[in-house]
Each structure stands twice: as C-alpha cells, then as structure tokens.
Amino acid sequence: MDRIDAMRAFVTVVNEGTFTRAADRLEMSPQLVSKYVSQLEQHLGVRLLNRTTRKIHLTEAGTHYHQRAQQVLNDIDDMENQLGDLQTQARGLLRISAPVSFAIRHMAPLLSEFQNAHPAVGIDLQLNDRKVEIVEEGFDIALRIGHLKSSSLIAKRIAPVRLVMCASPDYLERHGTPERLEDLQTHRYLRYSYMNQEASEPVHRWLQSAARNRGSDMVSNNGDVLVEAAIAGAGIALQPTFITGSAIREGKLRIILPECEPEPMALYAVYAHRQLLASKVRSFLNFIEGYFGEPPYWDHFE
Structure with missing residues (x-):
C-alpha cells in the first residue's frame, strides 16, 4: 500500500x-x-x-x-x-486588502510595476481600514499597519511606519507650539478613530485627555481627512508619515514634540498560515519586499 x-x-x-x-x-x-x-x-x-x-x-x-x-x-x-x-509563470487573480490612505497614496505604482513584471496576474485590490478575515473573505494577502500580535497567520514585515504629531504653521502661530506633553491639554486634537492606543502611549493618552477636556475636537476613520484638516489649521494630528510626509516637506505641516514621537509601527503583508502558497502570492511577496526602501521614500523630508 x-x-x-x-x-x-x-x-x-x-x-x-x-x-x-x-x-x-x-x-x-x-x-x-x-x-x-x-x-x-x-x-x-x-x-x-x-x-x-x-x-x-x-x-x-x-x-x-x-x-x-x-x-x-x-x-x-x-x-x-x-x-x-521555479519553472512556472505567476498567473491568476491576486486579491489584496489594504488600508485606504496607504493604498491611495502608494499602491498604484507598485501594482503597475508588478503587473508589468507578471502580466498573467490580475489584481483585485480592496481598500478597507478594518481588519479583514483573510481566509473567510477570500483574500490572498492583506496589508496591515501596526504592532501585530501572534496568530495563525504569517506576517512579513515590508517597511517601518513612523507616527508624528504635526500641525500647520498658521495653527501654531495662533495657538502656540507645544513644548511639553502637558501643553497638549490646551490644543485641539484631530483624532483617528482606529488609532491603536498601545502603539501611541503616552502621546495618545495626552491627546485623548485634551480632547475630553475640550469636548469639541474632530474624529474621523480616515487619516487623509484629518491631515487635510490639520493643513487647514484645525488642530494637531497624530498620523503616519506616509500621509503627512509630502505636506511636511512642502512646509504645510510642522512636526511638534519630536522627542515624544511614538515607537514606530510597521507595514506587514499578512497571508494565511499553511495555505498552499501559489506562485502569484510568492511573486508579490518577493516583489514588495524592499520596494519602499528603509527608511521608506516618504520619510525623506528632513
């Protein structure tokens, strides 16, 4: 037998x-x-x-x-x-889930170059900031940002993600530039509703406290909206540099309290553990590794 x-x-x-x-x-x-x-x-x-x-x-x-x-x-x-x-061309439909702001700003060139290198692979990119269920929802790969906890999934680190507090020069001229965390109590906070509090302590604690004291700050589940509000002078935003980098480089935003900057997070490519790894998935993982650089290109503003 x-x-x-x-x-x-x-x-x-x-x-x-x-x-x-x-x-x-x-x-x-x-x-x-x-x-x-x-x-x-x-x-x-x-x-x-x-x-x-x-x-x-x-x-x-x-x-x-x-x-x-x-x-x-x-x-x-x-x-x-x-x-x-090793002898087979990558082919088939590759379904990817990615965070909204990151994908809009940084995924299009990557996917275009990937398909030029692998023309037999189709792309279905779904944008969502929630944590999707990879297997149940039929995704091959999910891009996630944060400090990932252990799970049955495999996570491949792609790039560091830096968080900075920033505000417009106009806002800082009108309300003053914070020099200590305690100074945040008197400032307006533009809060991202999906913010991982563990990733941003103690900064997030002070900003949350300021928001509670004022009771009139802005909350959104989209980082781009908050960054545009910060550029317009609405308050202080704690956002990743892949969103704020260009505005900081152009002088539309200024980093404040850099010495209190939260510990960096990371961008990960996550895929199902023990799943038969098709050539399309392996090819994409190999292609995205190192693509953004380290430090990534969006951090080249200082």
Whole structure:
C-alpha cells in the first residue's frame, strides 16, 4: 500500500462526500478508492468511515485523522508547488486588502510595476481600514499597519511606519507650539478613530485627555481627512508619515514634540498560515519586499 495514495483517497472521499465522486476527482475506479481506504484502516487499526448505501460518516478517529491528513497533503503539495514555481509563470487573480490612505497614496505604482513584471496576474485590490478575515473573505494577502500580535497567520514585515504629531504653521502661530506633553491639554486634537492606543502611549493618552477636556475636537476613520484638516489649521494630528510626509516637506505641516514621537509601527503583508502558497502570492511577496526602501521614500523630508 502506498500510504500517501491511500491518505489522498481517504481525504478525497471525505471532501467529496461519496466514493463515486472521489473516484471521478482522482481519475480512478470507485473499487480502487474503496480498496485504498480499507487498506488505510487496516494499517491504522481503526475504522475511519461508517458506510451506508447512500452516505458516509466519519468516526471520531476519522475526524481527527482527516484534519491531520489534509494538512500533510497540503504540505506535500506546497513543497512540490514551490519546486514547480521555479519553472512556472505567476498567473491568476491576486486579491489584496489594504488600508485606504496607504493604498491611495502608494499602491498604484507598485501594482503597475508588478503587473508589468507578471502580466498573467490580475489584481483585485480592496481598500478597507478594518481588519479583514483573510481566509473567510477570500483574500490572498492583506496589508496591515501596526504592532501585530501572534496568530495563525504569517506576517512579513515590508517597511517601518513612523507616527508624528504635526500641525500647520498658521495653527501654531495662533495657538502656540507645544513644548511639553502637558501643553497638549490646551490644543485641539484631530483624532483617528482606529488609532491603536498601545502603539501611541503616552502621546495618545495626552491627546485623548485634551480632547475630553475640550469636548469639541474632530474624529474621523480616515487619516487623509484629518491631515487635510490639520493643513487647514484645525488642530494637531497624530498620523503616519506616509500621509503627512509630502505636506511636511512642502512646509504645510510642522512636526511638534519630536522627542515624544511614538515607537514606530510597521507595514506587514499578512497571508494565511499553511495555505498552499501559489506562485502569484510568492511573486508579490518577493516583489514588495524592499520596494519602499528603509527608511521608506516618504520619510525623506528632513
């Protein structure tokens, strides 16, 4: 008995629901599929399936074995796929989720150059600042910004993300330039509603306190809106330099309290753990690595 063939036969029967459909998928006779499953049960010394004339039912042992066997087969296919990708052109539709402001400002040139290098790959880019469920929502890759916690997903660091407090020269002339964190209590805060508080302490704590005391500050779930409001003189914004960099370089915004700058975050490419890594995904991960530079080009304003 070839154990891998028997394992694949068993997994296919479970996935397809019948021996006949499994045989069609494996391009072999139902009798041979049944023989493989029976030999596997004999080898393991347990019954994996209860068979009736119409349906099959997994036993408790079969349920546990199916999960592990499926993973083993995925690993084997993944290994063979990686070797095959050396000779195979990346192709297919690549579905990517990315943060709104980052994608609008920085993704178009990247995707254009990627498709020039890999013309057989189509792109479906969905912009959303919420944390998408990669597997459930059918994404190949999600770009995320922050301090990522451990999970069942694989995260590849792409670039550092620097957060700065900034305001327009006009606003600072009218309200004064803060010299200490305590001075933020008297200033207007343009708050990003998805801000990760852990990533921006103690700065975020002081800005939040200022907002509570005033009760009239601006809140938005889009960083571009807040940066444009800051340029217009509406208050102080705590935003990443991939949004504020050009305005700082042009003198429309000034960095304040640089010594209190939060610890940098990072841009990550996140994809499903244990997923069969298609050539289109691997090619994109290789292409985006180092693309923005380190420090990234949007930080070249000082």
